[in-house]
Amino acid sequence: MPNPPNPARRSQSSRRAILTAAAELCAELGYGQVTIEAIAARAGASKKTIYRWWPSKGAVILELIDETAAVTAAHPDTGDLVTDLRTQLTAVIDLLTPSRTSPVAGLIAEALTDPDLARDLRDRLIKPRIAKFRERMRAAQDAGQLSPEADLDVALDLLYGPLYHRFIYHLPMPDPDYLGILIAHALRALNPPANAGQTVANASR
């Protein structure tokens, strides 16, 4: 019975070698062509070592993305909400644009068919970033740039949803002009005029 390994005795040099090898192979071949065997070979590590610490290829890449994307996780706050949203959404568009050999697309695809990986992706990568988004939006409410009654769940849906809809079906990503139009529409929806209450009640049956 292989007892659960002891993290204290883990070789950090192997871990680093495996992660950098995975990063290089993703950049060279694209996520789909990367195999555990190739990672192990390039890292000078044993497959057994990889399987000891990660359950799947996706888990390795998830940890890789988590490290490299930690820098860009924070939402900017220049004081201008529209500018900051544009900056943040543009960064996400870059991550999701398939021209780059970004492993993000491959990881998302694998998570769609691997429930364990999906849970890790959601809890370790996405939820913290959603929390950051909510912080930024609440700051905008405090600054008077967004209605205090604005529904922040709806804000997330309206602002980020279009990107993923287009990503899934390989539709073209918004260009800067259209992104501005999208942001304007979302903010208009979130900053209701005086008669908004009646409209909402009507639509929700």
Place this chain on the structure above:
Amino acid sequence: MPNPPNPARRSQSSRRAILTAAAELCAELGYGQVTIEAIAARAGASKKTIYRWWPSKGAVILELIDETAAVTAAHPDTGDLVTDLRTQLTAVIDLLTPSRTSPVAGLIAEALTDPDLARDLRDRLIKPRIAKFRERMRAAQDAGQLSPEADLDVALDLLYGPLYHRFIYHLPMPDPDYLGILIAHALRALNPPANAGQTVANASR
């Protein structure tokens, strides 16, 4: 050299057997566990026959979905835009909810890593449905339920985007109440008040 096969001589009984076998296996095992070999075995067909007419497993499933989803492709038009949007979006939510053994999720995942399949999915399944959506929205404009200046691309993004964002990250799908709130927000964004022009110009820089 295997010349391109002659569609006129194609065996329709094999085609039907392969598609129904694929449907049964998807329902029993889920998309990910279905293999070309299993489809061929159950259909009483040869793998070679499948590869002669379809380039991949995904292409078979795409044709299967295209047939079965043809019935539900049309947007309803009861005359009430909000009701019809709710009906249509609820149907899409059902397709994307992972609890069902719907092959849609698996097909989308495979298309993310297979450019040829992605093109077929977009052109054969998605674009016709987007066209239907635009027809319905234009009818709403003609009926005075939607502003004639409403941007129908934005409408698609705001209404469908949230579903895919949640689908990708395995976040919970909107319940009926929240779906109503989403529709209300989208329609509010699309039906600008008098001062809308200035807001749009501001956000798009």
Place this chain on the structure above:
DNA sequence: CAGCGTCAACACGACACGTGCCGTTTCCTG
């Protein structure tokens, strides 16, 4: 009735997976 193309059946090599075993190295413990 002749022949071309599709058909089912089976065999085959290639590839990646995940695991087991070996001898070696590392590092904590007493």
Place this chain on the structure above:
DNA sequence: CAGGAAACGGCACGTGTCGTGTTGACGCTG
């Protein structure tokens, strides 16, 4: 400073799926 447990690299194995190749039977077309 020894002793040993545990992680390590290296290697080989069995499994499963893929996509292709080959063969002979069948049926439609001209």
